[in-house]
Amino acid sequence: MATARSSAGRTAAAHGILILYTVIALFPVFVIVVNAFKSRRAIFAEPLALPTPETWDLVGFRTVLGQGDFLLYFQNSLVVTVASLFFVLLFGAMAAFALSEYRFRGNLMMGLYLALGIMIPIRLGTVAILQLMVASGLVNTLTALILVYVAQGLPLAVFILSEFMKGVSADLKNAGRIDGLSEYRIFFTLVLPLVRPAMATVAVFTMIPTWNDLWFPLILAPAEATKTITLGTQVFIGQFVTNWNAVLASLSLAILPVLVLYLIFSRQLIRGITAGAVK
């Protein structure tokens, strides 16, 4: 009896702490989104209240969509993220297949060489990367950003994918070889579909830092036509710092797409993190 009661008490305490921390984690986001829909007066008078018909006001969103090129920024971010993702997954899977499937001289060294980038941040090479982009005329192009993010995403992608590819049945691949499939066909039609869950994990890990990065857009592509949404929001808020409606609205607009993507992929992300850690 006593143990049952103490375990019920412990469960209640666990819920209490977890709810408290959930509130701490979500409260700032809640405050921003709620106030983005209110009039300026209501933002200051009742910052914690939900918008009511009297305080409802979309002036912030009108300012943001009218003044900034948010649709263009959004499109730039989308292009950069999707293209980086595509090449990280394609090149990463190809390299991971070579490393996990074939025995050749230098295999281990190549694996270690590619893994270096997991620990050493690409940012430290920024000075020379900028010089390289200037020399090749790629400054202020989305191509420059895509190249950098592909290089940044590859090490982890190769590492995770080669771990998974080691688990693909050798019999299946050998059966394909006996049937006369080329090595390329084996990779694309037999192996790739089987490592799809791992690809999704890598995709999430690549997508979040790429979408959120501020450093490289700021240095490599700060022009109006190539601003990403992260940089665009930063610049916009810097200019409209006293226009609270606009600031709150632009923050809400920046939060939304990431939040939607996260809620779609969260199961995948959590499974990816836990699978990677359990190994």
Added chain:
Amino acid sequence: MTERRPFRWHIVVFLAPAVLVYTAIMIIPLFQTLNLALFNRIEDATRFVGLENFRTLFGDPRWSASFWNALANNAWFFLIHMLVQNPVGVMLAALLSSPRLRGAAFYRTAIFIPTILSFVIVGFVWKLILSPIWGIAPGMLASVGLKSLFAPWLGQEATALTTLALISVWQFVGIPMMLIYAALLAIPDEVIEAAEMDGITGWSQFWKIKLPLILPAIGIISILTFVGNFNAFDLIYVAQGALAGPNFATDILGTFLYRTFFGFQLQLGDPHMGAAIATAMFLIILAGVSVYLFVIQTRLRRYSF
């Protein structure tokens, strides 16, 4: 008679794109940056100056004061993460992994949300909340009768860096939580049952049985935190600008590198000194990673089940 195997071109084809992009955009620029640190512009010509830039960085009082300030701030930033982020992460993970807890998936998803937001959002959100003008933070403190405790934390030299470090902890606590949670789930039931047979339950079970088993995960989190912190830039830049105010109280190596290399306001950009700072950061991160790989990781006992 040994027949030579034909050269397997497909291996080259599979490896080439990844290796080329990675080498051209990451490895070569990294070494070029290290190399650039050994040159400087003297009378309109780029000359090899050896370690002169480093002598300036550590010897010239104007440079060395900024450098040591940034390094000390960075160390404090890291320390706060280790002391707050990781214990909170372990605690949350331990609670989440308690058996038969309802709604664990919901808590997990919600607590991880700040981690996916960009620094721009996080920096401005907290700036607004802590702003003395808007009054959310003072208002909330007033409602519990603690209004006198409020101060413009981000604007004061004494508290700005700690406040930013705590904001960063708020953002990233989901990562240690998730990794430790995974490590806790990986402990086999038999081990826990054996402990219960021996009468080890609750707190002492956590300290004596589970904690030693998740130490490798804590080690990985520590090195990830170290690399992330000594490479941080965005949050400080968004919240305090490139000048890392007030009066450089929040300047860390990332913002110092940005200002030096890119120039800011009245200061002209200097790629060679920037490269010297990047080299110093590289060596610091390399040292941390080596300590982890060769000292910590080899001593951590791993248990395989």
